[in-house]
């Protein structure tokens with residue numbers, strides 16, 4: 572590591588901002604350029620569907636760090652700048668505004684963009700001004716501007732972003748309908764027991780849920796604004812605002828064009844290194860091999876973005892520390908804090924600990940008796956133990972796991988058995 576070396580980071584979100592500061596803290600001596608195409612300071616995205624959307628937090632509370640923290644770390648920020656091309660042979664990046672910037676080491680932290688909703692009835696390429704997605708601060712501002720008592724909000728997609736948005740909109744007294752094509756909400760991220768609980772909570776809060784339902788066409792006013800969505804069932808749902816919450820696509824095009832290895836995301840190892848030793852990547856735009864699940868996974872979560880950024884910084888600074896973190900995530904809806912650890916796909920049994928009606932419980936997901944994932948609702952202390960159970964690949968008797976008279980701590984194995992147990996169980 573030399574003083575004339577340049578670390579150039581593309582994307583100033585959770586991963587990029589963390590990497591910039593962590594690299595300096597871990598001893599990067601040279602220049603650090605942080606290029607991001609949003610005009611504002613790097614900010615937290617999770618509150619966009621929660622506290623920021625319903626007005627409990629201002630932008631100041633969202634900023635990941637004050638501008639002074641980047642100055643103190645000697646990080647050169649380039650807000651509002653878009654990287655258009657990478658020249659790996661020359662070690663340059665080309666910006667859309669014509670600038671060309673050199674790098675010694677490059678880090679790609681470009682996140683993702685929302686999937687666009689293909690709606691029959693919409694003219695190709697046309698975006699009605701009341702059709703939104705929710706990824707950026709400006710998306711959240713645009714949605715919030717239209718929310719008031721009685722606003723008819725239709726959310727397409729019953730994933731965590733769609734449901735958080737629904738919960739926030741109810742605080743304004745908006746009339747909310749959520750349309751989900753799959754038979755249940757949160758299908759990608761949680762088991763059916765927890766999904767059923769959340770469906771009941773939303774219905775109780777006055778949200779109209781339409782699961783197993785798809786949008787067949789839209790109705791437009793003369794000025795192109797959406798006035799209603801018509802479902803395959805024939806139901807017509809009038810709308811003032813429509814938000815598509817149907818997932819995101821990782822931003823991999825720059826990496827693809829530069830010839831880096833891609834498989835549904837930029838492939839990185841446990842040190843966040845790509846197929847080019849001079850190029851690192853972190854966050855939502857990456858895929859990595861999970862020793863725990865013995866397969867390649869792409870995670871969309873703040874903890875993953877931070878862990879990968881820190882692993883990259885450690886490697887860049889010659890103090891390699893692999894990222895072996897167990898995937899985890901959280902979602903806030905109404906008075907409920909849902910914390911999820913591990914990936915529940917492929918589970919054979921779900922064991923509930925605690926009373927669902929009390930709105931405080933944990934759902935453990937087991938395969939071959941091994942705890943592969945857990946969802947904790949309003950049980951933060953149990954969540955910490957659940958994290959250890961999943962990380963340890965603990966084999967626990969289902970009856971004991973569900974028995975509240977047995978402290979969860981007692982379910983932890985005396986000596987950790989490690990990720991291979993989970994991987995083996997999932998291979999059965």
Ligand SMILES: Cc1cc2nc3c(=O)[nH]c(=O)nc-3n(C[C@H](O)[C@H](O)[C@H](O)COP(=O)(O)OP(=O)(O)OC[C@H]3O[C@@H](n4cnc5c(N)ncnc54)[C@H](O)[C@@H]3O)c2cc1C
Nearest residue numbers: 582584585586608616617653654681682854855871872873
């Ligand atoms: C509404 C919402 C709620 C969420 N809630 C939660 C939650 O509760 N818990 C949780 O763990 N996660 C949550 N997430 C997910 C979490 O925000 C992401 O996993 C996290 O932001 C990923 O960080 P990242 O740095 O990889 O990407 P991002 O934060 O998306 O940052 C990428 C940045 O790179 C920029 N960029 C892209 N391409 C270029 C380019 N060519 N040139 C310059 N800049 C570029 C983008 O504009 C963006 O600013 C939520 C996400 C959303 C949208």
